[in-house]
Amino acid sequence: MDPITTVIVAAVNTLGKGVIEDGYNALKNAFKKKFGEKSDLINAVDGLEKKPDSEGRKATLQEEVEIAKVNDDPEILQLAQYLLDKIKEQPGGQEIIKQTQTNTVSGVNVGGNFEFKPVQEGKKS
Secondary structure (H helix, E strand, C coil): CHHHHHHHHHHHHCCCCHHHHHHHHHHHHHHHHHCCCCHHHHHHHHHHHHHHCCHHHHHHHHHHHHHHCCCHHHHHHHHHHHHHHHHCCCCCCCCHHHHHEEECCEEEEECCCCCCCCCCCCCCC
């Protein structure tokens, strides 16, 4: 599961904690601003909020994140890193992230700690 999808899934599973909600809403608002309120990405996020345990909804979100190239946006990566840090600070937060890093849709395990870094563009001649 890619880093942005992982953070969203982990955040949806920890909503209800003020600090998490603030960071989550900031990230979601950035999606709306960049991709539109009725975008497929927002629809995928909304769908996951309704059924956070649905593997199909997680897969759809991951697909929409990839299509929108969300992981290439420095502002979104910064918001995602902030949210990830806030989740880690919560009791059991690190465990939630660790569990979320396991992609049960494809059976791929993602190890290590995520750190969001902007993608650097090459020099243009």
